[in-house]
Amino acid sequence: MPFNDPRRYVSKTGRTVACVGDSITRGTFVWRRKVNAYPVQLQVMLGGRYRVDGFGVNGHAAQRTADRPYRDSDEFASSIASSPDIVLIMLGTNDSRGDNWKGPGAFADDYRELVLRYQSLESNPAVWLLTPPALFRLGRSSKVRYGMDERALGQICDMVRRVAHELGCGLIDVNAATADHPEAFRLDGVHPSAAGARLIAETVFEALAGNAQPA
Numbered sequence: 001m002p003f004n005d006p007r008r009y010v011s012k013t014g015r016t017v018a019c020v021g022d023s024i025t026r027g028t029f030v031w032r033r034k035v036n037a038y039p040v041q042l043q044v045m046l047g048g049r050y051r052v053d054g055f056g057v058n059g060h061a062a063q064r065t066a067d068r069p070y071r072d073s074d075e076f077a078s079s080i081a082s083s084p085d086i087v088l089i090m091l092g093t094n095d096s097r098g099d100n101w102k103g104p105g106a107f108a109d110d111y112r113e114l115v116l117r118y119q120s121l122e123s124n125p126a127v128w129l130l131t132p133p134a135l136f137r138l139g140r141s142s143k144v145r146y147g148m149d150e151r152a153l154g155q156i157c158d159m160v161r162r163v164a165h166e167l168g169c170g171l172i173d174v175n176a177a178t179a180d181h182p183e184a185f186r187l188d189g190v191h192p193s194a195a196g197a198r199l200i201a202e203t204v205f206e207a208l209a210g211n212a213q214p215a
Helices: 038-046 074-081 104-119 150-167 174-178 194-210
Strands: 015-021 050-056 086-090 126-130 170-172
Touching (some): 015 074, 170 194, 174 194
Parallel strands (some): 015 050
């Protein structure tokens, strides 16, 4: 189930927004995540006409061959059952990790299939694809923590953009929005702080506010 209680914010007639993702969407390591995780901050920005549900789960990836495929999670089933009007998909960070990475073609195939599953819902949601946030090395380290690969993440972002174009989804470039803000990821270079979560929420809000439907 979503970690936040949307009834605090929204009327029964509001449009529903499903935030699909990993620990970054869940708000792992965000101080007071039930207040500061990006879906909760987005809820406040969108206001009472919307209900924003967070379906983030730690360590999960878009690829079926990953160690923790998002499609096998309870959050995936809950996001489908929520009959959303808008779906925001931000996956890919864990796909870049270690043996999970099978190359851009394999990622694109599984990612496209996941997007099509949301597009096929009876609620006919507007589906927006979010590139995963930038990765940062800490101090003098030559690598990103947890085995994430910067080169793989760049290819993942390219595939997200391509799939968005192919399937007519909206695209929100969170990677570009976060690339110059290492201070917002200073805990471990991967997970945003409350300020980083706000940066993500603001980027999403600006895209939704500027476009009634995805291009």
